[in-house]
Amino acid sequence: MPLTRVLLGLGSNNRREQNLTAGLDALEQLLGGMRCSPVFESLAVGYKGDNFYNLVVCGTTDLPLMELDRRLKFIEADNGRYAPDRKGLPLDIDVLLYDDLVGNFHGLELPRPETLKNAFVLWPLALLAPDVTHPSTGRRFAELWRESTIEQQLWPVSFRWRGDELTPAALVGSFSRP
Secondary structure (H helix, E strand, O other), X not given: OOOEXXXXXXXXXXXXXXXXXXXXXXXXXXXXXXXXXXXXXXXXXXXXXXXXXXXXXXXXXXXXXXXXXXXXXXHHHHOOOOOOOOOOOOOEEEEEEEOOOOEEEOOEEEOOOHHXXXXXXXXXXXXXXXXXXXXXXXOEHHHHHHOOOOOOOEEEEOOEEOOEEOOOHHHHHOOOOO
């Protein structure tokens, strides 16, 4: 099977650094050429609880869509997502784009609607993959973010993974936390 470009959204509001690091470590084993967006902190949207850390990763896979989704669920489970006594949302990993697929695939809507509805998805997408075209709109993510009127509170935060700072200091310094 040829390699397919995928964009995934990650979020956590419980032990955020630990769970996102574990998620990134697991995804690095699953995806080729993985790259990460800056990390953003946001108020919880559609979920009661503490603030979230969110980011987007891009990579390639030879896995079919449903197998990739199944493995993402295992990574979430390994990090307490489905534990009966869990607090908050330890780790959430969503397929945002799987190449240019559009439609409903066994309950998995692609491209994921959140790409256009939530700033904590669209802003990282615009930074990581500015020239990638949203398959439904035919517009680049940089354009979509620039013209967005989404009103959500979020701000870039420092986050280190594997010794590298994912969020440029200039980006962190240009925003103040509310």
